[in-house]
Amino acid sequence: MMLKQKEGWIEVITGPMFAGKTEELLRRIKRLEYAKKNIVVFKPVIDNRYAEGEVVSHNKNRTKSVNIIKANDIFKYISKETEVIAIDEVQFLDEAVVKILDYLASRGKRVIVSGLDSDFRVEPFSFMPKLLAIAEFVTKLTAVCVVCGAPATKTQRIVDGKPAKYLDPIVLIGASESYEARCRHCHKVYRKPQNYKGII
Ligand SMILES: [Zn+2]
Structure with missing residues (x-):
């Protein structure tokens, strides 16, 4: 008999600026909202305020998000009931995010992130290669x-x-x-x- 399939994986939406990464992230979030999934959306902030924020695409689509400074802050806003964790502009968080997302996916969470794969020098952006390597699904726009x-x-x-x-x-x-x-x-x-x- 086959084992029941388990939930939990990592999806990365990547590519250069102006490729519609945030738009694609929002599209996936919207579908999961219609499906009544328990979702928490995060966005890194450069300044030092914790606040309610919004993820907004160039097309002005938007969804509510939690602004975080450090990757570890994710744990303050999720619980056992959280089914989906989404992060926009993930490349601006610290490298700890790689291990955290790996852990969350192994704990049955669906992780969906968007972020730049390379900087203006066309060199890999910080920890993004590691995230791309451990992701189950990569969409390069x-x-x-x-x-x-x-x-x-x-x-x-x-x-x-x-x-x-x-x-x-x-x-x-x-x-x-x-x-x-x-x-x-x-x-x-x-x-x-x-x-x-x-x-x-
Ligand atoms: Zn050209």
Whole structure:
């Protein structure tokens, strides 16, 4: 006889900025709300206030969320009855979130998170590779390249009208900066030349 299937897994929605990650997260949350599931939605905050917040997509869809500072704060807002844990912008939490989500999924919770897979240098974003590796389901969304219209998988950082330099700090004081979605070929970071340049 086969064992009864157990609940609990991790879903990650990832990709560059402007790919609709939050929109997809909200779509999944909405469906689970219709199904009357017990859901808690989290959002990391950079400042130090705990507050009721909202997750809002570019299309202005929204849902109520709990603002948290540390991954460990998740435990203050969930109980045995919680069936679904959702987190928007998960990449802004601390690395402890990886083990916490792994634990929660093993305890039968459905975990759904959205977050950037890479930074403006196209390097893996902090602990995200670990989360992607332990997730059961990964959805990698693409945006549209603002330069050529191809599917965009990278986030281009623009500082004072020019592509950001590789060594630019993550936070620049006094500079005007913005972000765009771009494909592999249109993305620029002025990186150091690689050893295998010119082989093919
Ligand atoms: Zn392009």
